[in-house]
Amino acid sequence: MQIKEAKIYNFGKLQNVSFRFSEGINVIYGANEQGKSTLHTFLVRMLFGMEKGRGRAANGDVYSKYQPWHAPSFYSGALRFEVDGRPFYLERNFYSKEKSDYLRNEADGEELWVAYGDLDVLLGGIGREEYCNTYDVPQSGATTGKVMSEILTAYLAEAEAGGNGKIHVGLAQKNLTARKRELVVEQKACAESRERILDQKQVELSVLQEHAQELSNQIQSFEGQQRELEERLSAQGKKNRSSVKWAVTIIFVLLTLIIGIMTYLKRILPVPAIIFVIIVFMGVLYVWLPRRNEAEELLQYAKTMLNQIKEHLQEDENEIINLQEEMVELQKVSLREVELQQNIEAITLAKQQIEDLSEEYYMEMADELNAEISRWISLLTKGTYDSARLDKNGKLWICTEGREVSPESLSYGTLEQIYLALRLAVGSVIMKEEDMPIFLDETFAMYDDARLAETLKALAQTKKQIFIFTCQKRESDILRQEAIAYYSVNM
């Protein structure tokens, strides 16, 4: 991105002014209180927007600081810039009650929409926070490795994938975890509802089995009774047969004979004799005729009961078989459960792979980043320190004379340079999509002339658009001395 022109209608102390800029180094020179910082803030806010803080946060925030005193509703300006050689025009009104923006491709006149992310695309997806922590370098540019590693992590987590919109690795991971949890809950619910039905069937089954057991017991007891009764009856039968019945019969035969003889001998009249014989005969009949006694009735009852109970038992046994088969069916997992299990496994795999990949990606980025930091440190310190690395915990280490030292042990000036190197290195990694301009606001106040010269030479080599805001003539002088082309803006 190249910023071509800034038109300020009303922003802080600046009103109706416009500035033109050139590619390469722009030195914006002005004495104190001339509006250098206002211009700097305007440029950054034009690109990245500005919201009014709420409540107490509004006190002393950037919005209030640069709010025009006399015409608060006319808090606006415009910017011309180029992206990949295409010219764009951006206009903003920052006034919180009438916030508006207008973006246009000046080559074809096509209107674009800030609200729909068109500007974000032009900025290569870089957010204000990332930008302010890297290419927007303030007076004391101290930053920590921790902040840088956070920016890198965040960058990775929201790494852009070109035309497909943003890839949110962090969000993706979170969503995968959440969806997996939902699926596990559903899976459990499925299993539980099956279990519940199975439990019900199990209860039915045990009731049936208990009942069947009871019936078997009854059958046993009735069979016992039946046997007992049968024995008793057969014992009775034998007794009857052996003693009484035969005795009575023999007596009857004897009596009949005696009476017959006596009738023959005419001792007895035939009629009473016949009557007598009939009476005795009936007695014998009485003895011999089968009689239903109590035992026999009981036996009959036992037999009927036994049949009925056996039938009940058979009914139970059939129902038990049906229930058992039903339960076998119920134990099979449903299609949905199979699908759920597959989905859970797939999500687990996807999550694991994305985690591995983003770690791999981070490690690669770390290599690239360390090379970039080392290059910058070497450039800025003219080879005094030639390598540095950011460790996993975000701590920066400087290599000197074969050992790693913490930057805090170096001189203040060197430290400033190292932090600048870190900002530029991280910036160049995260701003690969779009080469953004570098803002240096009184950054070199603490540099000696030699260091400043080295730093400016190094910056000139980057071919990036650079804005140096300064209240001193030193930068211009050195640039001239070193024969580095620059564009001068006087406030």
Place this chain on the structure above:
Amino acid sequence: MKFMHISDVHLGVMPDAGKEWSKRRKQDIWDSFAEVILEAGRQSVDFLLISGDLFHKQPLKRELREVNYLFGQIPQVKVVLMAGNHDYLQPKSYYLDFPWEENVYFFKGEEISAFDFPEKNVTIYGLSYWHQQICERLYDEFDVSDEKRINILLAHGGTEKQIPFFPKQILEKGIDYIAAGHIHKAARMLGTSAVMAGSLEPTDCNDTGPHGYWIGEIRKEGREVFGGLDFYPVKKCEYKHEIFSLETDTTQYELEQMVKKRIEDGEAYMLYRIFLEGYVNPDANIDFSRLDQMKQVVDVTVNLQPDYDYEKMLKEHPDSLLGRYIARMEKQPQDVVTMKALEFGVNALLGHNICR
């Protein structure tokens, strides 16, 4: 000789558990059976052949009494039946000592035996299942005793675990008609001489197509066999599997109207399983459960792919996390889980719904 052939009635089954029509269907199956028996009487067939699985489970005594009563209504028809793999004979089965009406002939043995009807010149061979699975080829192990009779085999199975058999081999033994059951789809296995009756009514939402009963006639003069055979559908219920192909721009209402239209074009007695195929915009978020709740819909199976062009994504962003993820997942052994993982991971990375 005129006969009616039915099978796999599955009395007692309750299809589509959880659906509002589930109970009605259970009753419908009983009713259809009763109606078909009366129809056999009206058509004055000589034999009613029931090729197994009359009951879905072990029949209870009262159920057998119901069935026996119905058989008693058509005393002039000889009912020949067997137990199949669902209502197989276990030692306590009521089938074993049930006092059938005089016109009912039930095969009790697990080996082939025969009922001979000299007055009709018919012999019917058959057996009953004593187990849920029988892998032996029991129908290969018998011979026809009199080739002049009209010889019928009442068979159940024909699959790997339920007495496998080849109709042609059995017909070569001198059988004139194989009255088969077990497979629920009605089909002529070999012309008019071997028929898989199919279930009288569909008993599961995967029993698609028409269901019903067969009526046939066989005449035999010497060894020449003549006959005809017809299928009569019972139209109480028919399941249909309907596939809908979605385009990436198909909307919720469009889909609902497509389904509604297809259902309205069909008969009122039809029930539908809906299958959705094709590609869908991952942003579309169509609510498929609304289809599930439509009348006459049994269930909805969603086999939709998000319309990602993985190769294109890979080519456009080879070094981005997305590109690397696609490349890595494509290198994995391709199975259901890895293919799903590819889709879900891309969904997640692009911020779409992950999965159904």
